[in-house]
Amino acid sequence: METHHVLRRCVAAFLIFCSAAGISIAAAGAANAATCSGFGCTYQDPQLSGCSADAITVVHYQLPAVAQRLELRWSPSCKTNWARMYLDTSPVWLRAVQPDRGDGLPRVTQLSGHNDTYSWSAMIYSPVLCVYADVQTSIWGRYRTECY
Numbered sequence: 001m002e003t004h005h006v007l008r009r010c011v012a013a014f015l016i017f018c019s020a021a022g023i024s025i026a027a028a029g030a031a032n033a034a035t036c037s038g039f040g041c042t043y044q045d046p047q048l049s050g051c052s053a054d055a056i057t058v059v060h061y062q063l064p065a066v067a068q069r070l071e072l073r074w075s076p077s078c079k080t081n082w083a084r085m086y087l088d089t090s091p092v093w094l095r096a097v098q099p100d101r102g103d104g105l106p107r108v109t110q111l112s113g114h115n116d117t118y119s120w121s122a123m124i125y126s127p128v129l130c131v132y133a134d135v136q137t138s139i140w141g142r143y144r145t146e147c148y
Helices: 002-020 026-033
Strands: 056-062 069-075 080-086 093-098 107-109 111-114 118-121 132-137 141-144
Touching: 056 132, 069 132, 080 093, 080 132, 093 111, 093 118
Parallel strands: none
Antiparallel strands: 056 069, 069 080, 080 118, 093 107, 093 132, 111 118, 132 141
């Protein structure tokens, strides 16, 4: 979990450095564009909310012998995670899972949307606690990423 905090701090430091140096980053405006904040982002669609604008893939799982890839996405501006599946727009389920939301109970989001390339889950606001992506494909089985 320490790596989780280090990466998030590095991303924040990088964005601050770029801002101070006058370097323009297209995703830097994502915080202003987001339609949610804090716990209000939980269960929201990352595309519709604007949180996907500055998102990065923090951990992924490449399915064996096929092109599909399960990703856990992170938005530094919204401090949210969600699951995203590359080249599977109709999985049986796709969800982001926070195994312990702080009170011993899990928080789980479900499939939220898709386009021609990706499907994605709703978000979980999680600036500190770990989240993992979980998918059940109709052909290839069930997979999950590491908790990040």
